[in-house]
Amino acid sequence: MSLPVLALLGLLAALAGSLGGIGGATLLVPALLVAGMEPTVAAPIGLMVVGAGSLASGARQLNEGLVHHRIGLTVELAASVGVVGGALASTQVPEQLLAFVLAGAALVGAVAAFARKGMRNLPQAAFGEEAVTGEWPGTLGGQYRLGDQVVPYQARRVPLGMVLCLGAGVVAGLSGVGGGFLKTPAMSEVMHVPAKVAAATTTFTLGLTAATGLLVYAGQGRLELREGAAAVLGALAGGLLGARLQSSISPVTARRLTGALLLVVAAVVATRAVLA
Amino acid sequence: MTAPTPAGTPPPDPRAGRFDQVVRGLQVSVLVVAVAAVLGDVLHGPAGRAAGWVLLATLVAVPVLRVLWFVVRWFRRGDPKFAFVGLGVLAVMVAGVVLSR
Numbered sequence: 001m002s003l004p005v006l007a008l009l010g011l012l013a014a015l016a017g018s019l020g021g022i023g024g025a026t027l028l029v030p031a032l033l034v035a036g037m038e039p040t041v042a043a044p045i046g047l048m049v050v051g052a053g054s055l056a057s058g059a060r061q062l063n064e065g066l067v068h069h070r071i072g073l074t075v076e077l078a079a080s081v082g083v084v085g086g087a088l089a090s091t092q093v094p095e096q097l098l099a100f101v102l103a104g105a106a107l108v109g110a111v112a113a114f115a116r117k118g119m120r121n122l123p124q125a126a127f128g129e130e131a132v133t134g135e136w137p138g139t140l141g142g143q144y145r146l147g148d149q150v151v152p153y154q155a156r157r158v159p160l161g162m163v164l165c166l167g168a169g170v171v172a173g174l175s176g177v178g179g180g181f182l183k184t185p186a187m188s189e190v191m192h193v194p195a196k197v198a199a200a201t202t203t204f205t206l207g208l209t210a211a212t213g214l215l216v217y218a219g220q221g222r223l224e225l226r227e228g229a230a231a232v233l234g235a236l237a238g239g240l241l242g243a244r245l246q247s248s249i250s251p252v253t254a255r256r257l258t259g260a261l262l263l264v265v266a267a268v269v270a271t272r273a274v275l276a
Numbered sequence: 277m278t279a280p281t282p283a284g285t286p287p288p289d290p291r292a293g294r295f296d297q298v299v300r301g302l303q304v305s306v307l308v309v310a311v312a313a314v315l316g317d318v319l320h321g322p323a324g325r326a327a328g329w330v331l332l333a334t335l336v337a338v339p340v341l342r343v344l345w346f347v348v349r350w351f352r353r354g355d356p357k358f359a360f361v362g363l364g365v366l367a368v369m370v371a372g373v374v375l376s377r
Contacts, residue, residue, distance in 0.1 A: 003317055051335035052309060058342075059302040062295050069346050070358045077364050084372035134294075138355050207339035212369045214336055216376045225328025229316030232331060236310050 001035055003230035006045075009035075010231035013046075014053030014238030016261055017180065018203055019246050019254070024235070025050045026106075026177045027261070030268045041224050044217040047210045048228040049235040050178045054207030056239025057200070057246075064145065064247055065133025066200035071140050071155050071193060076205040078162040079169035079183060083209065086173020087216075098174050099273030103266045105171060105182055110262035144197055146250075153194050161191040178206045181265050184258055195255040196246065298345055305338045340366065 009031055017024025025046030032042035061067050133150065135142035140155035155161070164186040172179030180202045187198035217223055246254065312334065315327035343362050350359035 048332075048335060051339070055302065055309060055335065055338055056306055059299045059306070062299050062302065070361070073343065073346075073358065073361045073365050077361055077368065080365055080368040080372065084368060084375060087372065087376060137350075137353060138357070204339075204342075208343065208365065208369065211336040211339045212372050214332060215373045218332065219373070219377055223328075223332065225316055225325060225332065229313040229328055229331055232309060232335075233313040233317070236306060236313070240306075 001032070001037060001227070003227070005035075006227055006230040007234035010049045010052070010234030011238040011241075012234075013049050014056065014235035015242045015245075016238075017050065017053050017206075018057040018239045018242030019199070019249075019257055019261075024053050024178075024238075026181050026265045027268070028231075029177065030272060033272075040222055041227070044214065044223050045228050045231050046177070047213040047217070049231050050180075050206050051210035051214065052232040052235035053239035053242070054203050054210065056236045057203050057243040058207070060240070060243040060247065061200040061203065065135075065142070066144055066197050066246075067204045068135045068140070068142050068155075068193070068197055068201050069204065070135055071187070071191070071197075072201040072205045074140065074158065075162055075165040075183065075187065075191075076208060078166040079172070079179060079205070080208070080212070082166040082169020082171075083173040083179070083212070084169075086170040088173075089170075090174045093174055096273050098171075099269050102171060102177075103270035103273065105168075106262045106266035106269065108185075110259045110266060114256065114259045142197070144194060151194060153192070153197065155187075156192045157190055161186055164190055172209065178209050180206050181262055185262070188255065188258075195252075195258065199246065199254060199258065298342060301341070301345075302338070305334055309334050340369070 009028055013024035013028035013031070016027055025043075028049050029039075029042050029046040032045065033039060037045075058067075133143055133145045140158060141153060143150050143152045145151075165183055168179040168182035168186060171182060183205065184195075184198050184202045187193040187201065188195045191198075193201070214223070249257070309331055312327045312331035316324055316331055318324070319327060343366055347359045347362040347366075350356065350362070
């Protein structure tokens with residue numbers, strides 16, 4: 001595959017991934033496979049794009065108080081245990097069964113994103129212009145700016161959210177994708193974290209997932225750095241653009257966009273499984 | 277801040293969102309990755325591979341350093357519960373890499 005095409009695919013994957021908080025590997029890796037790339041080469045490139053997209057979105061999302069590190073690390077603690085367990089068990093699970101599980105999970109996430117109407121966390125007039133956005137120390141709560149208003153929120157049903165993220169981690173470890181397409185709906189629909197905060201927080205945690213995966217792949221000698229560099233160049237542009245666009249869209253639009261991306265993921269993964 | 281607290285949520289904290297060092301670090305890292313990616317594509321031979329490894333090392337190191345920064349910050353500011361959560365995540369990452377070999 002030519003380097004400009006790789007860069008373009010990296011841009012589109014990171015743009016969609018950072019907008020919807022689903023990472024991007026879930027979209028990129030199938031596209032690379034369809035284009036004829038070997039799975040052993042495509043998966044590490046997918047993770048490089050996820051890492052670059054997370055890095056590129058990070059500064060802007062952090063500046064705008066959209067990333068909640070305490071929530072991110074709390075769910076990542078469960079998810080990373082699942083990733084390790086899933087990766088170790090990955091040789092025991094039939095690939096087709098796994099693909100159907102992935103597609104089903106993405107579909108459930110999409111339905112949940114589309115089913116809810118309006119906003120769960122509403123702006124509070126009591127929070128004036130002087131309010132500082134971000135996370136509140138010692139808690140899983142915080143506030144983010146929506147236009148000229150401030151929206152407070154508090155993560156709920158944290159144990160259930162952690163269990164779901166553990167499951168997302170297992171699926172991610174089994175399949176080699178980041179798992180953001182499961183973590184973002186778990187955070188927003190189960191834990192009641194605002195969609196934009198959930199997307200930005202997942203994007204942060206996906207950087208950790210990518211780092212772990214890249215270390216593993218580097219140890220196995222599976223990295224094609226030249227192709228990866230081309231995809232990363234595109235992903236940097238896509239991540240920067242995605243973070244810029246994310247700050248200008250409404251939470252409802254962000255949630256619908258995530259739902260639409262999840263539908264695409266479900267369709268792509270299910271189609272691949274049926275054709276296989 | 278004097279704003280009333282919404283029911284069932286803790287009071288907002290004016291220290292929220294002050295992560296200037298991390299933001300600057302992330303911006304510099306994006307530049308490093310961008311330059312390394314361009315050099316990795318343009319240069320051939322050992323120089324190109326070296327640029328590729330710089331790119332990879334940055335992608336791996338930055339998220340880990342970001343977590344470490346917050347772990348230290350939370351320990352210093354009396355928020356050890358979440359500092360230990362951060363350390364736990366890093367420990368699981370290390371365990372995963374070791375177990376996969």
